[in-house]
Amino acid sequence: MLSFVRATRPALLLILISALALAGCESVFTPISPQAQSIANLATILFVVAGLVFVVVEGTLLYFVLRFSRGRPAGETAEVETKNERRIEIAWTAAPAVVLAIVFIVSMVILRFLVTQPAAPGMGAAASAQTLNVRVVAHQWWWEFDYPDLGIVTANEMHAPVGATLLVSVESADVIHSFWSPVLGGKIDAIPGQINRTIYTVTKVGDYGGQCSEFCGVDHAFMLFRVIVEPRAQFDSWVRQQQAPAATMTGHAASGEQMFMNGACIGCHTINGTIARGTLGPNLTHFASRGTFAGSTQQNTRDNIVKWLEDPQALKSGNLMPNLHLTPDQIQALADYLESLR
Structure with missing residues (x-):
């Protein structure tokens, strides 16, 4: 037993360190928008289906390994028997097809929800109390957040009032980047000369992380941003502060x-x-x-x-x-x- 512990110590230590390293990361399983929630649901469904398939396949394999691992007495030869088992053949062909069909249907339903959000027509409209236009511009290696209806331009921190629907347009000033905050939803590519749009409805107050998820050069790993969701009164106060001119210096x-x-x-x-x-x-x-x-x-x-x-x-x-x-x-x-x- 002691030798087993010693042999597995490096692996256990690696698992522990990996778990601690991931503890502070944003996760798709802590969504703050319906869009992110749908992605989390899909990930959960796929994980459960894959887990069931793994258990059935590996369980069957393990059964036959144990069942026929004893070997045969010396001198005994195996009889070769050939027989068409059509029912088994149909079963092992149909089962994967059914599983894949279920995964496909669920994926398409969620994808349809994500791509049919009513975002594009309102991108240029004045922001209402529950709608906020945000223009995201990716630079090497920082993020610009422009609120065109509010006359605000800031960097690396996107503010939004809780309950608001964010109509987000994403573009790049240089190379291809990708805008991604796991708690908001799927990533959106930032491409030079092209504007990509998405929509998020933020439902929970908090300070959340985001990052560039497309390799964009030497500082790609250090191209982060914050998503700050705050109560409406606090957001309105932030807007007034950002709209004010720079203070007179002394x-x-x-x-x-x-x-x-x-x-x-x-x-x-x-x-x-x-x-x-x-x-x-x-x-x-x-x-x-x-x-x-x-x-x-x-x-x-x-x-x-x-x-x-x-x-x-x-x-x-x-x-x-x-x-x-x-x-x-x-x-x-x-x-x-x-x-x-x-």
Whole structure:
């Protein structure tokens, strides 16, 4: 027994580590929309059917292995008997066909539900109290969220009021990406020159994860985003905050603003109400109101902002922001400015 434990210890340790690693991942089995719920239902059905097939096939195999494993007495030869068992032949042909037919029908019903959602005609209409238009633009390696009816552009965090129906259009600014939050529903490809549309109805308050699910370059694994579903009053407060112009700066923040406007920053970033109109990088108008940055890989803290300004590659290797070789005083002033953009 002890030798068995020793022999299986590496495998058990690997299973334990894998379980712990997956514990914090988003799952299709914790849906927050009817669309995701239908996908979770399909996954459950397929798992149950596959499990039953596995039990029947492996159980039958194990039975015959045990039943005929004793062998024959020495000198005894096996009699070869040939006989057409038409009923057995029909059964083992019909059974897989029936299983596949059931899986096909269930899959088509759920697929029809997903693709016949009334989304496309309303994509350009003004958002109602329960409908929200969101334009998602994928960049290497971050996400832009544009609310055209609200005049809001932000990055890496998609806000929505609970109970709202999100009419989402997905596109790419560079290469092919794929927008996927398991709790919302199926993934949607972001393709240059093409707009793909989908619809989600969010039903549970919370902060959920999402990611790019199509390999898109060196930082593909670090192209994350957050889905923040909040009560209507809290969402309305967020909208008012995001629609406000950037605050007037004083003190060290004013020095940082001047440095920002006179430097290379305005070539890539936009800050509403200023001369900064760059579009290569995230809109920073209300940067300090976000919980994360750098493709949602870094918490928005003073320490991380300073480290990012010192050397962007140190926090997210491969990202497209160059090292501007700022002095410590410049970094502190810019950090003050960025922290004031609420």
